[in-house]
Amino acid sequence: MEEIFPGVFRKGKRIFTENLRPGQKVYGEDLLREGGKEYREWVPYRSKLAAAILKGLKIFPFKKGTTILYLGASTGTTVSHLSDIVGKEGVIYAVEFSERMMRELLDLCEKRPNIIPILADARKPKEYDWVGEVDVVYEDLAQPDQTRILIKNAEMFLKPGGEFLIAIKARSVDVTEDPKKIYRESKDELSERFEVIQLIELEPYEKDHCIILGRFRASP
Amino acid sequence: MLFVTANEIGIFALNREKRIVAYSLFPKDPEEVLRRLKDVKEGRRIKELEDVLTELMNLRVENIVTDIPFKDENFHIEFKKDLKVGAELRRNLRDIAVKVGFAKNHEEFTRFLSKVQILRTREKIRRSVKKDKVAIQAISALDELNDISNRFIERLREWYGLHYPELGKKVKDHEKYSKLVSEKGHRENFEDFKGSMGIDLDEPDIEAVKEHATVTYGIYLLRKRLSDYVEEVMNEVAPNTSYLIGPHLAARLLALAGSLEKLAKMPSSTIQLLGAEKALFRHMKGKGRPPKHGILYHHPSVINSPKDRRGKIARIIASKIAIATKTDFYTGEFRGKEYREDMEKKIKEVLGE
Numbered sequence: 001m002e003e004i005f006p007g008v009f010r011k012g013k014r015i016f017t018e019n020l021r022p023g024q025k026v027y028g029e030d031l032l033r034e035g036g037k038e039y040r041e042w043v044p045y046r047s048k049l050a051a052a053i054l055k056g057l058k059i060f061p062f063k064k065g066t067t068i069l070y071l072g073a074s075t076g077t078t079v080s081h082l083s084d085i086v087g088k089e090g091v092i093y094a095v096e097f098s099e100r101m102m103r104e105l106l107d108l109c110e111k112r113p114n115i116i117p118i119l120a121d122a123r124k125p126k127e128y129d130w131v132g133e134v135d136v137v138y139e140d141l142a143q144p145d146q147t148r149i150l151i152k153n154a155e156m157f158l159k160p161g162g163e164f165l166i167a168i169k170a171r172s173v174d175v176t177e178d179p180k181k182i183y184r185e186s187k188d189e190l191s192e193r194f195e196v197i198q199l200i201e202l203e204p205y206e207k208d209h210c211i212i213l214g215r216f217r218a219s220p
Numbered sequence: 221m222l223f224v225t226a227n228e229i230g231i232f233a234l235n236r237e238k239r240i241v242a243y244s245l246f247p248k249d250p251e252e253v254l255r256r257l258k259d260v261k262e263g264r265r266i267k268e269l270e271d272v273l274t275e276l277m278n279l280r281v282e283n284i285v286t287d288i289p290f291k292d293e294n295f296h297i298e299f300k301k302d303l304k305v306g307a308e309l310r311r312n313l314r315d316i317a318v319k320v321g322f323a324k325n326h327e328e329f330t331r332f333l334s335k336v337q338i339l340r341t342r343e344k345i346r347r348s349v350k351k352d353k354v355a356i357q358a359i360s361a362l363d364e365l366n367d368i369s370n371r372f373i374e375r376l377r378e379w380y381g382l383h384y385p386e387l388g389k390k391v392k393d394h395e396k397y398s399k400l401v402s403e404k405g406h407r408e409n410f411e412d413f414k415g416s417m418g419i420d421l422d423e424p425d426i427e428a429v430k431e432h433a434t435v436t437y438g439i440y441l442l443r444k445r446l447s448d449y450v451e452e453v454m455n456e457v458a459p460n461t462s463y464l465i466g467p468h469l470a471a472r473l474l475a476l477a478g479s480l481e482k483l484a485k486m487p488s489s490t491i492q493l494l495g496a497e498k499a500l501f502r503h504m505k506g507k508g509r510p511p512k513h514g515i516l517y518h519h520p521s522v523i524n525s526p527k528d529r530r531g532k533i534a535r536i537i538a539s540k541i542a543i544a545t546k547t548d549f550y551t552g553e554f555r556g557k558e559y560r561e562d563m564e565k566k567i568k569e570v571l572g573e
Binding site: 088089091099106110113114116117118119131132133175176 | 342505
């Protein structure tokens with residue numbers, strides 16, 4: 001086991017996080033015991049963040065104690081690994097709008113008290129404005145206006161100098177357009193407000209998806 | 221002047237400099253906290269509010285601006301739903317909770333807040349699962365039953381046809397056919413079976429096909445009951461839309477949209493093409509012509525009209541549905557009759573009648 005980022009371990013071609021709840025799987029991933037610790041495999045075909053790591057993510061803004069605003073938490077596959085990484089001292093504010101997804105996410109929250117569920121529309125951050133300042137904003141929404149939603153939320157919650165990660169699904173912005181063009185447009189839009197650090201395409205793990213990593217400039 | 225505000229850990233009073241001058245904490249029990257927040261929101265006096273007000277009396281405070289609706293003769297109170305000071309306090313609640321001793325550390329507070337949010341979210345989901353979801357499940361089940369019954373009757377007719385092929389021609393109605401076979405079994409039990417071209421079957425062979433007939437007939441009965449049920453639920457969930465285009469088509473639109481709320485928020489152009497997504501995307505990619513209608517194709521006025529006018533008619537129907545669903549979702553009053561008359565008038569114009 002080699003620790004490639006804080007709380008992220010690599011063995012061979014696979015990556016792992018240390019299980020916060022030993023013995024329990026979240027989405028059918030492999031569990032591995034080594035050196036008295038238990039690790040959960042982080043499957044790149046299931047989690048875009050894992051795919052981004054394997055495709056050469058340069059900066060990993062998460063560690064023990066990080067506070068995260070996670071937009072589009074879904075059933076919590078990626079959230080569960082972030083929960084492993086930030087540990088009990090960290091917090092993940094998990095925003096999800098779909099009730100079906102939320103029902104499953106709630107089961108995860110029961111087991112992992114560092115996840116705070118929020119049933120709300122990420123387009124209306126005022127509904128959860130009590131969240132306060134966070135270290136990182138992560139967005140995986142698959143909505144046509146996803147970059148605008150990120151900007152809105154980052155301006156409200158992200159600390160100056162804090163990082164963001166956004167997963168862009170080209171097919172949900174415009175099905176007919178070339179994905180590369182959509183990535184570039186999203187990147188340009190984000191560059192107006194943020195420092196864009198890296199754009200990672202997620203092939204072969206996800207088709208027509210990319211992750212953009214950036215940083216919030218301190219407001220003028 | 222002081223601000224008084226409620227949040228997940230207690231009741232707080234702050235001065236103009238946003239300093240906390242008095243507070244009373246809730247018990248550290250998520251359910252209890254939600255109960256108290258509900259109470260104060262509805263104007264009931266709770267112990268923690270009394271505590272804070274007593275302290276403010278001692279401090280000789282006269283004016284209060286607050287996000288809690290309460291009355292008290294000892295103060296001049298101004299109610300403000302979105303109190304900025306209160307919102308700011310909540311944003312820093314993690315730190316404040318530790319400072320005032322509500323939680324030992326951040327970790328403990330996170331655990332507490334997570335529980336509060338889980339309870340809140342559960343409650344929210346419980347309240348919002350409405351009857352439109354029931355209608356969607358029922359219409360989906362009905363569609364599946366249609367498929368199943370078709371397969372079953374096809375098999376039954378072929379199977380029993382080996383034995384008594386003439387019955388198939390005589391009884392066209394599927395439900396009746398399955399009922400007859402399930403009741404009579406052997407062809408000898410029919411009056412005019414003589415001269416049948418079918419093969420003779422033994423008792424066990426007859427039993428097997430008879431049993432299949434019984435199940436098939438049961439499916440038809442179930443389908444009928446479910447169809448009535450869909451009608452009943454839809455008349456309750458969306459009376460205007462159901463009256464306008466019939467409860468079943470309305471239910472299918474609902475299923476495609478996902479919920480009554482989503483359908484009510486759709487523009488009529490989207491409604492017109494619900495169910496034609498594949499054709500629409502094909503067209504947007506530059507292949508093929510734009511679709512005229514989706515599921516609305518099944519509306520009698522569309523399906524029975526000449527091809528070159530179906531698009532126009534689908535558009536008229538969709539625009540009325542857009543209005544009817546909005547009436548169903550937002551007001552609930554019944555205006556289906558006038559919508560339908562208006563729609564039928566416009567369709568007649570298009571058809572040149």
